[in-house]
Amino acid sequence: MKNYRSKILILITVLNLGSETAFGLQQDQIQTDKVDKDSTTLPKPYATESKVNHSNVIGWVEGKMPIAPSGFKVMRFADGFNNPRWIYMAPNGDLFISESSTSPNSANQITVLRDSDKDGKYDVREIFLSNQNKPFGMLVLGNYFYVANTDALMRYPYKEGQKNISETGTKILDLPAGGYNNHWTRNIITSPDGKKILISVGSGSNNGENGMDKEIRRANILEINPDGSGEKVYASGLRNPVGMQYYPGSNALWTAVNERDELGDELVPDYITSVKRDGFYGWPYAYFGKNEDPRMKGQRPDLVQKTLIPDVNLGAHTASLGMAFYAHKTFPTTYHNGVFVGQHGSWNRSELVGYKVIFVPFKDGKPSGKPVDFLTGFIDDPKKSRVHGRPVGVVVIGDGSLLVADDVSNVIWQVSVAK
Template sequence: MKKWLLLFILLLALTPVIIIGGGLVPITSVAVLWNTLTGSGIDTPQQQVLDQRFQLADGFSLNVYAGDLPNARFMAISEHQAILVSRPHQGDVVLIQPDQQNKTVGGQRDILIQGLTRPSGIAIHQGWLYIGEANRIGRIAFDSATASTSGDYQTLVSGLTDDGNHPYKQIKIGPDGMLYLSQGSTCNVCLEEDSRRATMSRYQLDGSGEQLIATGLRNTMGFDWAPWNNALYGTDNGRDMLGDDYPPCELNLIEAGQFYGWPYFNGANQADPDFPEAPKALASSAQPPAFEFPAHNAPLGMTFIDAATLPDRFEKTALVALHGSWNRSVPDGYKVVSLHWQQGEIVSRDLISGFEKNADVIGRPVDIAQGSDGAIYISDDYAGAIYRLVYDGNDNQQNAATSTATAPATSAALTPISLTTPSWLTDDNREALYQRGQAIVAQRPCLRCHQTATPNSNLDLASIGQRRQYQQIIERLIQPTPPMPNYSFSEEDQKALAVYLVFESLKPK
């Protein structure tokens, strides 16, 4: 091993921060940072460890489908249920046959194609395997019945730049029959020399007819189309070096011709400190996210699932793999969440958690795919694994709370007589605001400070309804007292938080 590499490892082991671009950045762990830089990881955990560590949504079970797959990243499933998985640092795509005797585990595995340049996104369509390499998009004829390729590998799009922080390319075939390409930024926050970076484009299936679809997408490694209206949504990783809790990562509704903020704006169009004088035209046109993930959660693969074999609560649902923080003083993310489109809102719930526990990381989920039998597969580039998740229980969480919280008493059962009800709070919108506020509290790290507060103190959320009116809570959210960060909540989020905090504190204990 080269001397400089040994020195770098030693320095990382001796300090909780690293210096990037003149700033200090906390790191979650040396091993996780090394995984981010090199794709290396750990041995696949045994099933017993998973059973002890993982918390699953009610009625689900999970097992290791395939282990010993270092750097397993993005997947595609053939019509004969073979799983194809890209491995950028190995430069190959591996094919895992289904086991004919035991469908819960993978069977024979083979390297389907190798010698590639950091392959990432893959897609199977009409007898072709499409591969997004760091510097090009290619395809090769693929026979699902024989699980084999034939003929020469064809370059469809060449000359893609692969320098900088986010060289990987994500591809998918859209419902319009076109090839979509997402390219991440070269940097944390900067103006790109290559105008195709930090964008989404689309092509004809032969690579011709390039069309720029959307700009200002820092690193959108997951995207999919909602099956009920074909709307395109994509996950986007927020920038670094602005603290543990800012800015949020994003889920964007991606529409042709739109600009999504980076590098000038973060979250709901908040000006970035490195670009305080953003062009006015961009400020008025930047699209806010459809949903915000906590900062540094690193949402990667996302898939809208077929809920035919699942409980009703999974209707209109996408699953998202949160790869987890590498640059946070307290680790966060490291889970698979379900996003539910309901009553005009997107609500997040934990589906699988436990990849990280007390700063001990045993996995980093990357991508999600669903087989024709309804089974859900999750890749993990840190544990070198593909997991298989199935629903095999009774649905007794029809009214499950968001994220990890338990379902509360309905807000309609609570009567805060001591409070003056504002004009914007009505019987018709109270429940929706309450649920939205609950989701925000679950997504943000609020309870890390507030749950240990002295009872009836200013930090005690359990008694806030006895101490503050709705507007007083909103004012505190607008101008928080340090060390509480300013999350720049939207007006609707401020109202939702006020309603949730008041009603939660006044419900019978």
């Protein structure tokens, strides 16, 4: 009888494990050993030729869409946008989409989507705010709606549930405009206590080639008071920090950083990292720790020695921009408190890389495994550098599903658990 009970317990355990890994990432796909960031081995600069290889976007034909792991479904959540670059979910669940680009025909507007009857589908779609200058980051804080344009932080009076804003708003902070390789985006988030606003500002060059006097207040995360006063540099040496979020339930700030180009196919890796106040992360003098950039050799050995090693290597030229921690319970436990990262894709690599959403598992507030693919299928033909779309902004919404902004195909994709 004892042996029989043991067999039953083993069978139940196997079945339970099977139900957990029957969809989503299999347990053997995620290495859950401690991630040793100090052990990252990088090739030497110029180990391979630096190549220009821009992708050709063909869009999505009917019936074609990105691919998620088994057990998930992908659907068009919304389309018909004009370069939907970023998605922000307000405290009341409203979704704000910034539509902007470097094109002369940039929409320069923000659209709001609302699910009034809470059936999982939006039933309100309005142009919330227009006549902006390359808007990107958005934030509701107190009775204000903030918009981070490429050259300024704007603040507008706001009431929950508003469908549009017609006021001119107030410019509370000038921001450095322009930028190499589309470093025009400015993201904003609030500190957990709501007392500070953080602003990400990318560099104005690849590796400081225009002179560091042109990089004042750039390649930084800035910190201000909600009225625009009291500006400080929170962290520096971050070439293009775009995604920013606090780890769920903590004061630990994380960011996704798009690193420099023209050192070869495998340099320099993009990364996500926890951000230390007053920390220096290398740009433009060093990368991934004390690896000196040969183009800046000998210029600032003091800063090379100060350079912090980022937490997770996401691969060179992947254009890792969007990030969203998964603080819900709808997806399998494998995903709980891990982070999704939108990789916009390469232009400076002999073969395309990125063009997908990846997932990094976390445990106890720290990365617990290597990045794995989550949403793929954006690359159509790698030999012809042909792609369907380019994922960028990612956000987890109230029902626990993941939204992904595909800015060149003007679609927002939704990934949810298949029922």
